[in-house]
Amino acid sequence: MALKVVALVGGVGGAKLADGLARLLPPDNLTVVVNTADDFKHLGLHISPDLDTVIYTLAGLAHPQRGWGRADESWNFLETLRTLGGPDWFQLGDKDLALHIERTRRLARGETLSQITANLASRLGVKPRVLPMSDDPVRTVVLTEDGELPFQTYFVARRCEPRVRGFRFEGAEHARPAPGVLEALREADWVVLGPSNPWVSLDPILAVPGLREEVRARAVCGVSPILGGRALKGPAAKMFAELGVQPSALAVAGHYADLLQLFAIDELDRSLAAEIEALGVQTLVIDIRMPDAAARARVARCLLDSMAERVQGEGVV
């Protein structure tokens, strides 16, 4: 019997791990719960960057390097928008635009984000269940030395330059987990925290009332988004440093010590294993980089084997 797994993820790294898991688990055994606190309105469109990255990655449509958008894309819309003097700072490919426009149209008709996500993912051939963390709006606000910035302003327009002092997840206190999220967690053998940014990808998910408690009640494993002191992608390491914490796999394990039973770190970080274990978190030392599909499957295989062992052998669950 395959394990039942719920993966909590943000964009790129989490999407890759979800793809690895999807290559090994029966579709019914995997639910991917995605951060929506990066969602924003642009050109009147509802854009869900992490949901899009997860859907495109699971559909095999994602750009292999860029970390956003589709591989086979054209840019005629954006080039024309630039000619017309429109705001062109957010990259929108012609095909990608169809997803945003269709999502926005259906939201305006009263469909929920989770209904729309399920339908669009299925139309693109995605097999595992993909759920937004919530159908209610939660928005990450980055508290910086330049004041409070909406996440996309901080991330895209300001290129993560302003020093970070903290984060706020606007609307989180009133958000309800999307239909299916709590149910999937309750049925899960393991919850996997993707190698996603703890501050702005996983914390917002765990800030949805009820979610953190449900995760804590399960067996939880994670994969470090930091390797050799640097984030595999994005500003996670910079954020740790600016918040006064030495960025490392240990720092991430510490951030989630109350949740984690098992944490996969890179071979480069083998020397941190003892300190992580001292937090009460078992370590799995592997090559955590996922440059291609084979690597995604390999990392997922290591995790699943380790989880299965612990379910049968050590009685963590």
Added chain:
Amino acid sequence: MALKVVALVGGVGGAKLADGLARLLPPDNLTVVVNTADDFKHLGLHISPDLDTVIYTLAGLAHPQRGWGRADESWNFLETLRTLGGPDWFQLGDKDLALHIERTRRLARGETLSQITANLASRLGVKPRVLPMSDDPVRTVVLTEDGELPFQTYFVARRCEPRVRGFRFEGAEHARPAPGVLEALREADWVVLGPSNPWVSLDPILAVPGLREEVRARAVCGVSPILGGRALKGPAAKMFAELGVQPSALAVAGHYADLLQLFAIDELDRSLAAEIEALGVQTLVIDIRMPDAAARARVARCLLDSMAERVQGEGVV
């Protein structure tokens, strides 16, 4: 001294004549007032089909045959939208989409349609002034044997099939002419009624309160949209027939007999000249087809010469 001309137009035919006039008149001497009663919301976007056709035509970007959209276009958005199960009945090219999205964005910010039109036209290199007939919403409703249909439903979705019983221009009674329209008419030596559909392109413009009176006070010439009993493009002839009027250049002249001093008809319709003149409308018998840029300029040249003659010679103005 070049004449000052205001052209009232719908889409294709009117846009071609406006382009012919723009090739001959100094930009300051030509104002093009465009029907906006075909405007509609689609996928959350404000679409102005006639304004778009006029702008693309004057910018030299229009598709030479199709009568809508751009010549050099790609369709990746629409193909992806179809994959996602979105409504794909209205043709939206990737570049065309930028115009709709940018217009919609600026409308949402509180800019008026006429401000936006002026700016977008100028960015695409259009020299003459292009004005929507009104910044207020006016919507053509087609009264058919199948009930009332919004114009785009009748025109695109139903392919003009239901028999027409009449038309209603919703909102017209409260609409104000867009800023600059009445001023341009007051300064005009001649008003030109484009070879546009009388029922659904020109009548809505003339239904904006104050506009018809101002046009009637000027010297007015027109170009027939009907040639040998058939419309050059679109459902004009079919509409005349369903409303019980034999479709012909004579029928169009009769429709506007209270406004017209001069009416250009095709050589094919020479036999109708006497009957049109009996309505008190002088005729100009020329080749009114405009298959290419040279033909547009030729038709415009015939009109302008004839108008100039009448300004100087016969004292119509």
